[in-house]
Amino acid sequence: MKVIRWLDKHLEETFLVIMLVLIACVSMLQVIVRKIPGMSSLTWAEEFCRFMWIWSVFISLPYTIRMENMLRVGVLKDLLPDFLKKIINLAVDVITAASMAYLGYYSIEVYNNIARSREISPAMQWSMAFVYAFMVIGFFLGTIRGIQMIVIHIRDFHKKELSTIEQTMQDAAKEASMAQEGDD
Structure with a gap:
């Protein structure tokens, strides 16, 4: 159960961090290699970093859905009664899951x-099917996360909906608490 809970909280985040570290390391290596006299630049570095950026976009989709960090206008929702806020949350979840499923379905056709x-990539000689697989994975995980949020919002329907300011304050308190635990 701990593994499932950890995956729920950190699966996409872990991949995003790994990709960011790889992008930073390969980019820095490319800069260093360029400055070494007589050594040619890495022909594959730019393509590798581009693939990592593209993959991170598709992996960030399910992450933003799960963390409820999608762009939205929270102030307007804060003006509504609690019951209506919950209905809007569910409607957004259903639209998100349906959109991810729709895009996922057609991404399989593209794949x-x-x-x-x-087709293979020019510099790294990777199969482009491998590169495009992350599009399918991102939309598939986005669909799962959308369904998961529907379940969470239905389960928590009786709980009070926090306003944007209350949620921000609660998140800041959690971060401060975690930082305090890290200092100890």
Whole structure:
């Protein structure tokens, strides 16, 4: 159960951190190698970093859904009664899950077309099907996270909905508490 709970909280976050570290390391290595006289630059570094950035976009989709960090206008929602806020949350969750499923369905078609073409990337010689697989993974995980948020919002329907300011204060208190525990 601990593993499932950890995956729920950190799966996408872990991949995003790894990708960011890889981008930073490879970019720095490319800069260092360019400055060494007589050594040619890394021909694959730019393409590798581009793939990492693209993958991070698709992996960040389910992360933002789960963390409820999607762009929205919270002030308008704060003006509504609690019951209506909960209905809007559920409507957003249903639209999000349906959108991710729709995009996921068609991303499989795009992936299959790329796989049939047997195209490879110019610098790294990777199969473009492998590169495009992260699009399918991102939308699939986004669909799962959207459904998960529907379940969470239905389960917590009886709980009081926090305003944007209250949620911000609660998040800041959690971060301060975690920072305090880290200092000890």
